[in-house]
Amino acid sequence: MASSDDHLKVDVYYNGAFVPNSLLYFDPDITTISGVDLRELDFEAFIELLSKVTRMSCVDVYFCLPYESLGEGIHSLYNDGDYKEFLEMGYNNGKRMKVYVDQYNEPIFDWIEADDGEEEGTEDLDCEEDEDSVFSDAESVDHEEDVELDANNHTTTDQFLNILCPSAPLNEDKHDDLPQDPIHNDKQAWDKMEPILGM
Template sequence: MASSPNPTDQNFIVVDFHYNGQFAPNPLVYFDPNRASVRDVDFSGFGYEQFMEFLHKLTNSRSKDIYFCLPQESLGLGIHTLVNNSDYKEFLDLAYANDKRMNVYVDHHNEPIFDWIEAEESESENEDLDEDEDSVIQDSYSVDHEEDDATYPFPANKTARDRFLNILCEPIESEDQDDEYVPPQYPVYDERQPWDQMKPIIDG
């Protein structure tokens, strides 16, 4: 085991181990773990197999499902598998690039956590899509107002004595009435007289 009495060695990273807990979905979390923070071991001198032996002695258990995640990232977005030397190199590189600290999680129950993450992302995308559709509907909703220069079905210069307007105002007779329809009679005016002196020539 690569260790040193000097915990300030520049090669050291702080690894927070989480074990004997359980992953749960939506959002992905690790419930009720035991924790051990190791800061006096030179993990850069390990390979993957040595790291797994160290983890076995620390937790007194063996599991193939090991994950790591930066402390400032959520599990759903930042979790990585740790199953081979390539993963272990990434584990070290990320730790050194981010304040020399890393979280390690032991899955004792072989949970399908990446399926959970994918389902959570799909649900989030659907919610975003619904919000976008609602926004489009609100943005496109408008009220049509009547135009000021509307065209009417009859000339606007009709007078109160106009036969056309009087016909429009006539009551509609019921078809059930037996009385014969008699068209209305209208008075005839002599328009040569001043309007305030007009008298009907023929009174209907």
């Protein structure tokens, strides 16, 4: 009789849900079947064993190697042929497999095909964008004529601009032409004061 080390260990993922876009099995409960010689069981007996372990009806069942992503390595487990492939892959790859129970009957393989189609479409778009983004030497581009700016042309009569640009030279001649506002005399008696506009 074979020892339990010679048996295939199966990690069973159940009570979760498959989600599309880089296919994942979300929020599962996990249990392991070990110590059972699965080669002695046929497909129907294996499904009954899964139903006992998960305590749920196992209609849509999938399997995958532990080191492969679901999107690339998932296989359906619907009949004796699939079960033989499952056993063969398991015993040839470290005697460990993952089994997923889908209670929601999700269109998993349609999702995988859609993801593959989107990736191919994006590659085509990237190539088109790269071709369009390269400028051709044959195309002519019209430019406006370059205009030389006079850096010394500062407005010196505007006091606000002179405050912002103190390094600008002041024109003393024009500064004398500016209106002079009256200045408040604090020594004058309050009852003799007459307010003047601009004071």
